[in-house]
Amino acid sequence: MKIYDWFDGPYPARVRIALAEKGLLSRIEFVPVNLWTGEHKKPAFLAINYSGTLPVLELDDGTLIAECTAITQYLDVLDGNPLLTGRTPAEKGIIHMMTKRAEIEFLDAVSTYFHHATPGLGPDVELYQNREWGERMRDKAVRGMHYFNGVLANRPFVAGNEFSMADIAVLGGMIFASLVKLPVPDECEALRAWHARMLERSSVQEWRAMVERGQGVKTLPITADLK
Numbered sequence: 001m002k003i004y005d006w007f008d009g010p011y012p013a014r015v016r017i018a019l020a021e022k023g024l025l026s027r028i029e030f031v032p033v034n035l036w037t038g039e040h041k042k043p044a045f046l047a048i049n050y051s052g053t054l055p056v057l058e059l060d061d062g063t064l065i066a067e068c069t070a071i072t073q074y075l076d077v078l079d080g081n082p083l084l085t086g087r088t089p090a091e092k093g094i095i096h097m098m099t100k101r102a103e104i105e106f107l108d109a110v111s112t113y114f115h116h117a118t119p120g121l122g123p124d125v126e127l128y129q130n131r132e133w134g135e136r137m138r139d140k141a142v143r144g145m146h147y148f149n150g151v152l153a154n155r156p157f158v159a160g161n162e163f164s165m166a167d168i169a170v171l172g173g174m175i176f177a178s179l180v181k182l183p184v185p186d187e188c189e190a191l192r193a194w195h196a197r198m199l200e201r202s203s204v205q206e207w208r209a210m211v212e213r214g215q216g217v218k219t220l221p222i223t224a225d226l227k
């Protein structure tokens with residue numbers, strides 16, 4: 001299996017952490033798609049993912065699966081140990097809901113802030129920016145942090161008593177927030193405590209090690225696969 005991604009992207013981090021949780025990293029060939037040069041918006045990549053976003057999973061038969069949630073669900077059915085998307089119908093529903101909420105209320109909002117109210121990926125890639133919208137989304141993300149703080153004050157993990165895809169989605173938000181220097185408010189103690197616990201997980205440490213190793217590929221030109 002191949003994954004098209006960029007080594008330190010917050011969304012790619014979600015799938016890399018899921019793979020590390022499941023011990024599947026060795027089965028993946030990573031294909032770098034350079035976000036900073038806008039490789040993800042060029043026709044060769046748009047043919048792989050209409051949305052022009054990373055990551056994308058390519059199966060050995062050429063089937064393409066984009067969207068972190070969809071990729072994680074595929075991996076969970078492929079190898080259920082450990083399950084990240086729930087066992088029972090109720091668990092599956094709640095994990096999906098909390099993952100979606102993490103995206104809408106936090107991670108995607110930080111992403112919009114980055115692309116619209118900061119230099120983002122630079123003038124060659126950010127062809128349309130709307131600062132006011134970006135700043136609104138920054139405020140939404142901060143409200144999202146308070147929401148997840150309230151959730152985590154009452155349970156150990158985002159979707160209940162077990163680590164799941166929803167924790168990884170909130171972690172994606174924390175990774176992006178840290179990249180754009182959007183601090184977690186001091187009063188969000190439960191969110192901060194949960195984050196500290198997440199950083200200790202071996203999957204997250206494996207991801208951090210991959211990011212450090214990836215610094216070296218940052219200047220690679222377009223990959224052979226995408227020519």
Ligand SMILES: N[C@@H](CCC(=O)N[C@@H](CS)C(=O)NCC(=O)O)C(=O)O
Nearest residue numbers: 009010011012052053054055067068
């Ligand atoms: N909903 C998508 C979002 C993916 C996404 O936004 N990925 C970032 C990488 S960190 C990206 O490709 N951003 C490039 C852009 O929006 O120009 C998912 O969950 O996979």
